[in-house]
Amino acid sequence: MADIFHEIDEDLRRERFRRLWSRYGIYLIALAVLIVVGVAGWRGYEWWKLQQDQAAGARFEAALQLAAQGKTAEAEAAFAEIAKDAPRGYRTLARFRAATELAATDPKAAIAAYDALATDASIGPLMQDAASVRAGLLMVDTAPLAEIEQRMKPLDTPEGAFRFSAREIIGLAQYKAGDFKAAADSFTSILNDGQTPPGLRQRAELLRTLASAQAPAAPAAAASEAAPATAAPAVQ
Template identity: 40%
Template structure:
């Protein structure tokens, strides 16, 4: 038997085996290939849809901003609210904040407060946006709520991240001041005036309120005592004549 004949038989066997394998697994292979193609096409289509959606949301946001800039706060608020109802969380949060601000510009304090509260209550928004909304809602609520109610509103900021605590405490102090609780207000303002972690402009405001309310500020007391201490030290160190 020649080697050529043997090779031909082996090739026939391989072809026969491959044909059997194809008959058995070919449909699965084709199905898998189709799924890959469909998956790629779906991903491309999804990305295109997302891009188109983002462009639409950006256009809607710009149109609402134009209404606000042209002195039409009521229309702007409605446009922002319509965008927020159908937008992704990023645009939705910003749109809700701008809607509340537009309501405030239009003189609708209750509507503005409700809008800020809606932002603060959503769990899918950026924490900084939620914190800002919490502070804005609390600042509007001061006109109708007690200091303890305001404290409850901002307790998460006072007990949470340090960046928001001074601003939240200032609102509690203002609520106490409005309610006539000058002792509580003065204590908070004095503490904020001495708070190294508070923004400088807030410390200045707090110091002004503390002085009006007669609350002692520790840093001012220390500053007033420093020159006397220094003079006494200089006298002690003066060489004898």
């Protein structure tokens, strides 16, 4: 009897499955096809993106070789082309390198290129700040102190990634402007920061010494107006 009941259960299950399949089978097949097509499409996109990245990397390496060979104009043009149509990461790097090459021949244009990067929110705050620092370095020898301070002060925050560079640029501008005491104070603030990189710390120590040597000497303490009173003779 148990075998008969088992066969009946199997028949009922098969019949239930047949009815479910006849109703929903086409949807299950369509879903399976969509999954296969989706996976294939994603793999195809990954392959295409890899090809694009490799091609952009080869172009970027070739531009770097031109720069290393001193072919500034050719390197600048190559980086500019990469910045137009390469994947986003390489576009940003190429824009920085194009500005770097431009600085050798046209500092004002290079500053404008860095300023464009500094105001481009799509590259992220860290890269924007890096562009501001690069522009500030180019401006130290030509821009007024007030403009340098206006540009660099926003980067000088307790947790700012570029606070050390911002302080150094401000200190250099103060030194050039002849405000040696303010320059010494700026370099001292670099030395007082425990997270200052070793190389920058060495430069700040040297620059502080130079600025302090040219700062006005502090006024000497006023001499005592009255001489010490003589001791009274001892009573006999």
